[in-house]
Amino acid sequence: MKRYTIGNLLLELEDEGSRRCVDWSGEIDAPDPAPSLSPVLNELVGELAGAYVDLRFDKLRYMNSASLTPIMTFLRDLSAVAKHVSVQYRGDVEWQNSSFRAVRVVARKWSNVEVVGMSSVSQD
Amino acid sequence: LVPAIASKLIGRASRLYSCGFRYWGTMRVLFEGKVASVSLDVPTLWQLTRQIRSAVLVRLSAHDPNVREATALVASELAENAIKYGLNVDAQEPLVTIEVQPNMVRIRTLNASGEVQAHSVLDTLARIAHHEDPGALYAEVIEKGIEEPRPGVSQQGFYRIAAVGGFSLEGKWRDGQLEIVAERRLT
Numbered sequence: 083m084k085r086y087t088i089g090n091l092l093l094e095l096e097d098e099g100s101r102r103c104v105d106w107s108g109e110i111d112a113p114d115p116a117p118s119l120s121p122v123l124n125e126l127v128g129e130l131a132g133a134y135v136d137l138r139f140d141k142l143r144y145m146n147s148a149s150l151t152p153i154m155t156f157l158r159d160l161s162a163v164a165k166h167v168s169v170q171y172r173g174d175v176e177w178q179n180s181s182f183r184a185v186r187v188v189a190r191k192w193s194n195v196e197v198v199g200m201s202s203v204s205q206d
Numbered sequence: 207l208v209p210a211i212a213s214k215l216i217g218r219a220s221r222l223y224s225c226g227f228r229y230w231g232t233m234r235v236l237f238e239g240k241v242a243s244v245s246l247d248v249p250t251l252w253q254l255t256r257q258i259r260s261a262v263l264v265r266l267s268a269h270d271p272n273v274r275e276a277t278a279l280v281a282s283e284l285a286e287n288a289i290k291y292g293l294n295v296d297a298q299e300p301l302v303t304i305e306v307q308p309n310m311v312r313i314r315t316l317n318a319s320g321e322v323q324a325h326s327v328l329d330t331l332a333r334i335a336h337h338e339d340p341g342a343l344y345a346e347v348i349e350k351g352i353e354e355p356r357p358g359v360s361q362q363g364f365y366r367i368a369a370v371g372g373f374s375l376e377g378k379w380r381d382g383q384l385e386i387v388a389e390r391r392l393t
């Protein structure tokens with residue numbers, strides 16, 4: 083497993099069968115997250131090229147509005163190199179549901195990206 | 207005899223007290239002398255946003271989790287905006303005021319961002335208020351943010367407050383300050 087810590091955010095990259103999974107946990111609340119977040123996300127794009135990818139946000143406690151642009155830019159760049167990307171969030175948690183509903187609308191133009199609401203937290 | 211004994215006892219007690227005081231004083235100096243390094247962490251202003259979220263989650267622990275988290279999110283976004291673009295160091299009022307009633311949550315913040323910026327925010331608030339689908343509007347703004355990243359100009363936080371927090375927004379510019387009120391009805 084590979085771990086990346088950016089402030090209060092922890093990213094864990096792990097292989098599960100044929101899929102590569104990235105678990106997001108903690109919080110993203112820096113005033114301008116891009117300078118610290120984007121280099122790590124760019125590295126992940128390289129790591130995940132050619133793979134079937136699960137991006138699991140269900141354990142993320144908080145993200146601020148400023149974090150969405152670097153995350154969406156990552157998703158766009160990842161969709162260009164990965165075989166398939168599944169974005170997973172807590173469908174039963176209102177703030178996650180509303181946030182990722184917007185992500186789903188934007189991600190419609192990337193045909194290999196699906197945005198899926200789950201009903202509970204993924205197992206460790 | 208009794209006064210003499212009493213006087214002796216009082217004298218001894220007083221010497222013991224004064225000796226003890228001196229001893230305690232010396233101990234205190236030695237103790238303080240041993241503490242050669244003192245560490246004190248003063249949080250950054252930005253950490254206030256984390257404290258606001260944490261305080262809201264604790265104080266609203268009896269409320270519906272979705273309302274609690276939405277309130278924390280909105281209070282944090284409004285505080286972030288004020289700290290980033292319009293912190294008034296002379297403010298006589300709190301940065302953020304959160305009022306929770308049985309049927310409503312109201313969050314108010316004051317922002318001294320300057321008149322031009324304030325009117326730009328008021329235009330954004332009006333755009334959000336007149337749009338029938340805050341979620342679709344938010345998605346539109348996110349999409350634009352990817353195509354033309356303009357940190358600090360997009361005002362994504364306000365779109366998020368409406369779309370994700372489920373709050374309505376109103377703003378007023380007066381006395382050199384922008385007052386923003388976010389409100390959510392509780393059912």
